[in-house]
Amino acid sequence: xxxxxxxxxxxxxxxxxxxxxxxxxxxxxxxxxxxxxxxxxxxxxxxxxxxxxxxxxxxxxxxxxxxxxxxxxxxxxxxxxxxxxxxxxxxxxxxxxxxxxxxxxxxxxxxxxxxxxxxxxxxxxxxxxxxxxxxxxxxxxxxxxxxxxxxxxxxxxxxxxxx
Numbered sequence: 001x002x003x004x005x006x007x008x009x010x011x012x013x014x015x016x017x018x019x020x021x022x023x024x025x026x027x028x029x030x031x032x033x034x035x036x037x038x039x040x041x042x043x044x045x046x047x048x049x050x051x052x053x054x055x056x057x058x059x060x061x062x063x064x065x066x067x068x069x070x071x072x073x074x075x076x077x078x079x080x081x082x083x084x085x086x087x088x089x090x091x092x093x094x095x096x097x098x099x100x101x102x103x104x105x106x107x108x109x110x111x112x113x114x115x116x117x118x119x120x121x122x123x124x125x126x127x128x129x130x131x132x133x134x135x136x137x138x139x140x141x142x143x144x145x146x147x148x149x150x151x152x153x154x155x156x157x158x159x160x161x162x163x
Contacts, residue, residue, distance in 0.1 A: 029053045032139065033067045035060055035089070036077035046132025060085050064092040073101040073139045078112060079128070086112070090123070101142055105130050 032047065033055045034040065047054055057066045060081045067074055074093060078086045090102060102123040104112050109125045124138055 030073075030136075030139070030143075031055070031068060031071040032135075033057065033063070033071050033074045034077070035063045035074060037080040038077070040077065043130070043132040043135065047136060050132070050136055052136065060089045063089045064096045067093070067097060067100065069097070071097075071100055072143055073103055075103045075105060075135060078104045078106040079108075083111060101139060103135060103139065105135070 029051055031053045034044065035057055037058050044054055044056070055066070055068055055071065057063055059066070060076075063074065063076075074097075076086060076089070081089075086104070093100065093102065104123065104125045105128060106112055106125065107128040109127045112125050124142060126134060126138060
């Protein structure tokens, strides 16, 4: 080494600089299934850019069958379906995948707040209009451990609460 103990630009490994931050752990990609008849390209594009693994289905009847076991949440755009179809899908999903977070996006949140929910299945209702970051923040705030939630509040970041 010609720089005798100090690392000069010639000796420094390429692609790394003195200020390069190397993450200790890679965060596992969050998996979300979207159930909607209409495409939500802006929401999906934002979620993909944020590193979320997206699975999409248009069939509410088969929603529980198409959710991968690795999915952390299922987002229903409930206004695309009849209320009875949504209630039936939530019942089946709660029975098959009780640990999956269910997020209902609707222009009429009051009509879905009265739906019976099982003790095992957690659900959130988000009013329309909704943006990708609103969905992602709500899911992360609900799924992160309580200590991480307290730490994020300490840093001035507030998790999204259910309306």
